[in-house]
Amino acid sequence: MPAPLPVERLPRWAAALASLIAGALVTLSLAPYNLWPAGILSCLLLCALLDGTSLRQALWRGWLYGLGFFGAGTSWVYVSIHVYGYAPVPLALLLTVLFCAGLALFQLIFAGCYVRWVRGLPAGVLMGFPALWVLSEWLRSWFLTGFPWLYLGYAHIDTPLAGWAPVTGVYGLSFACALSASGLYIAWRKRRASVWISAATALLVTWVGGALLKPVEWVAPANETPLQIAFYQPNIPQQLKWERSYLPHILGQYGEVMDPLYGKDIVIWPESAVPRYYQDMQAWFEPLARRAASGETTLISGVPWRGEQGGEYYNSVVALGSGAGVYHKQRLVPFGEYVPLEDWLRGLIAFFDLPMSGFSAGHSDQPPLRAGPWRVAPLICYEIAYPQQAAVAARNADLLLTVSNDSWFGDSIGPLQHLQMAQMRALENGRYVLRGTNNGVSAIINPQGHITAASEQFVETVLSGEAQVMLGRTPFTSFGVWPMVGGSALALLVMAAIWYSQPGERRRQRQAGTPG
Structure with a gap:
C-alpha cells in the first residue's frame, strides 16, 4: 500500500489553505511572472488534494482552489470596478470577491466530476485528470458568454510544449501541462514499475513530441x-x-x-x-x-x-x-x-x-x-482570448489584428496576460498578430509567438x-479546438467503457485501492 500523503494528515484549515495556495500558483506560471513550472505544481497539488477525498470534501477543496486561482489571476477586475467604475473600496472589494467566487464554481464542478466519475477509472488520474481539465477550460470559454482567461497552456509559449500549439492549440498545451502533473503525481504516489513506465511514456511523448514539432514550419512567407x-x-x-x-x-x-x-x-x-x-x-x-x-x-x-x-x-x-x-x-x-x-x-x-x-x-x-x-x-x-474565433478568422486572412483599450485595468497584470494570449493566437495560427492599444502594450507578434x-x-x-504575409494554414487553423475537445471527451468515454466492462468485483477492488 502507498504511504499516506501529507495532505491526508492535514487538518481542515490547512487543507483549505493548501487549496487556495495551489490555485494561486497558476498565476505565477503566466505573464508577467512566467514561472511555468508553477502551473504544473498547481495541478500536482490539486491531484493530491483530491486523492482519497469524499465528494463533499472535493467540492469544497475544488471551490477553494478556484478562489485562489481566480482571486490571484483576475485581481485586476478590482481596478476597473473601483478606479473607473467609481465604486467605493468596500463595494469594489465585495464585487471582486463575488466575481472570483462565481468563477471558482468552474473548479468546483471540475473537482466534483473528477472525484465522482473520473478518479476511479482505469488511467483516471493519469489521463482522466488532463482530459477533464481541457473540458473544464472549454466550458468556461462559452458558458454565459465565456471567460477564456488563465488557461494553463499560455505558460508554455517558450517551452518545448509550444511545438504542439499549431497542432492542438492552447487546449493541447493545457492538456500537456495537466498530464505532466498527473504523471508526476502517480509516479510519486505508486511504487510499481508499470505505473512508472506509463507515466514516463506519457511525459516523454508530451515533451519530446513538442520539442520535435517546434521547428516544423507549417506556414511560409x-x-x-x-x-x-x-x-x-x-x-x-x-x-x-x-x-x-x-x-x-x-x-x-x-x-x-x-x-x-x-x-x-x-x-x-x-x-x-x-x-x-x-x-x-x-x-x-x-x-x-x-x-x-x-x-x-x-x-x-x-x-x-x-x-x-x-x-x-x-x-x-x-x-x-x-x-x-x-x-x-x-x-x-x-x-x-x-x-x-x-x-x-x-x-x-x-x-x-x-x-x-x-x-x-x-x-x-x-x-x-x-x-x-x-x-x-x-x-x-476580449475577442483575442477566444481560440476558436481566432482560428476561424485566420482561415481567410493574411494578418490577424487586435485592438484594445487595456486602460480599464491600470498598472495590473491584466494587460500583460492579455498580450500573452495574443502571442498564443499568433503561434496557433501561423500568422503575424498586430496589436494596437491605447496605453500599451502595442506590439507586432510573429508566427512563432515572439514579440x-x-x-x-x-x-x-x-x-x-x-x-x-504568410501562406498556408496550421492544423489548428484548419480544425480549431474540436480535435482536442472531442478527443478529451472521447478519452473519458473510452475509460468509462473499459471500467464498466470489468466484472463488478474487480471494479470494487479498484475503487477501494488508489486510483491510477
Missing part, C-alpha cells in the same frame, strides 16, 4: 517585401476619454501624429480611438482617408458605430484610405459593453452605467477588412515595425 506597420498609442486618460469637452484634444492628437505615417502600408489606431459614433465623425475622417489613399496607406481605427435601423450600436473597427471594410465586435464584455439584467442593475452604481455599455453583438459571418490587396482579420479586445516590436506602457508613442 509570401514572396513579398515585408509590410511597413505603424501604431499610434495615444495614452489618453480613461477618466477623460468619454468627456465631450476633451474630444477636440483627442482629435488634435490623432491629426498631428499622422503626417509622417502616410506612406506606411498599415497604420493602426486602438479600440474606440475616436470616442464618438463613426457616422457623427465621418466628416472628420474623410480628409484623413483621402490622404491615406494618396500614400497607399490603410488606416485602421477602432470607433463606435451606429446601426442603420437605429437602436443598435456596435464596438467596431473600420479600414479607410487604401483599405475598406467595417467589423462589429461579436464577443461583448459583461458590464463593460452590455449589462446583464439591465432593467435591474442600471442606475444602482456608476459601474453599471459605464460609457458605451449598451453595445449590440456583431454577426459571426463578417468578412475580413481589406488593407490594399491584403486581408486583415480583426479581433477587438518583434513593442511599445512601453503608459506613454504616448508611435511604434513602427515590419510584418510578413
Whole structure:
C-alpha cells in the first residue's frame, strides 16, 4: 500500500489553505511572472488534494482552489470596478470577491466530476485528470458568454510544449501541462514499475513530441517585401476619454501624429480611438482617408458605430484610405459593453452605467477588412482570448489584428496576460498578430509567438515595425479546438467503457485501492 500523503494528515484549515495556495500558483506560471513550472505544481497539488477525498470534501477543496486561482489571476477586475467604475473600496472589494467566487464554481464542478466519475477509472488520474481539465477550460470559454482567461497552456509559449500549439492549440498545451502533473503525481504516489513506465511514456511523448514539432514550419512567407506597420498609442486618460469637452484634444492628437505615417502600408489606431459614433465623425475622417489613399496607406481605427435601423450600436473597427471594410465586435464584455439584467442593475452604481455599455453583438459571418490587396482579420479586445474565433478568422486572412483599450485595468497584470494570449493566437495560427492599444502594450507578434516590436506602457508613442504575409494554414487553423475537445471527451468515454466492462468485483477492488 502507498504511504499516506501529507495532505491526508492535514487538518481542515490547512487543507483549505493548501487549496487556495495551489490555485494561486497558476498565476505565477503566466505573464508577467512566467514561472511555468508553477502551473504544473498547481495541478500536482490539486491531484493530491483530491486523492482519497469524499465528494463533499472535493467540492469544497475544488471551490477553494478556484478562489485562489481566480482571486490571484483576475485581481485586476478590482481596478476597473473601483478606479473607473467609481465604486467605493468596500463595494469594489465585495464585487471582486463575488466575481472570483462565481468563477471558482468552474473548479468546483471540475473537482466534483473528477472525484465522482473520473478518479476511479482505469488511467483516471493519469489521463482522466488532463482530459477533464481541457473540458473544464472549454466550458468556461462559452458558458454565459465565456471567460477564456488563465488557461494553463499560455505558460508554455517558450517551452518545448509550444511545438504542439499549431497542432492542438492552447487546449493541447493545457492538456500537456495537466498530464505532466498527473504523471508526476502517480509516479510519486505508486511504487510499481508499470505505473512508472506509463507515466514516463506519457511525459516523454508530451515533451519530446513538442520539442520535435517546434521547428516544423507549417506556414511560409509570401514572396513579398515585408509590410511597413505603424501604431499610434495615444495614452489618453480613461477618466477623460468619454468627456465631450476633451474630444477636440483627442482629435488634435490623432491629426498631428499622422503626417509622417502616410506612406506606411498599415497604420493602426486602438479600440474606440475616436470616442464618438463613426457616422457623427465621418466628416472628420474623410480628409484623413483621402490622404491615406494618396500614400497607399490603410488606416485602421477602432470607433463606435451606429446601426442603420437605429437602436443598435456596435464596438467596431473600420479600414479607410487604401483599405475598406467595417467589423462589429461579436464577443461583448459583461458590464463593460452590455449589462446583464439591465432593467435591474442600471442606475444602482456608476459601474453599471459605464460609457458605451449598451453595445449590440456583431454577426459571426463578417468578412475580413481589406488593407490594399491584403486581408486583415480583426479581433477587438476580449475577442483575442477566444481560440476558436481566432482560428476561424485566420482561415481567410493574411494578418490577424487586435485592438484594445487595456486602460480599464491600470498598472495590473491584466494587460500583460492579455498580450500573452495574443502571442498564443499568433503561434496557433501561423500568422503575424498586430496589436494596437491605447496605453500599451502595442506590439507586432510573429508566427512563432515572439514579440518583434513593442511599445512601453503608459506613454504616448508611435511604434513602427515590419510584418510578413504568410501562406498556408496550421492544423489548428484548419480544425480549431474540436480535435482536442472531442478527443478529451472521447478519452473519458473510452475509460468509462473499459471500467464498466470489468466484472463488478474487480471494479470494487479498484475503487477501494488508489486510483491510477
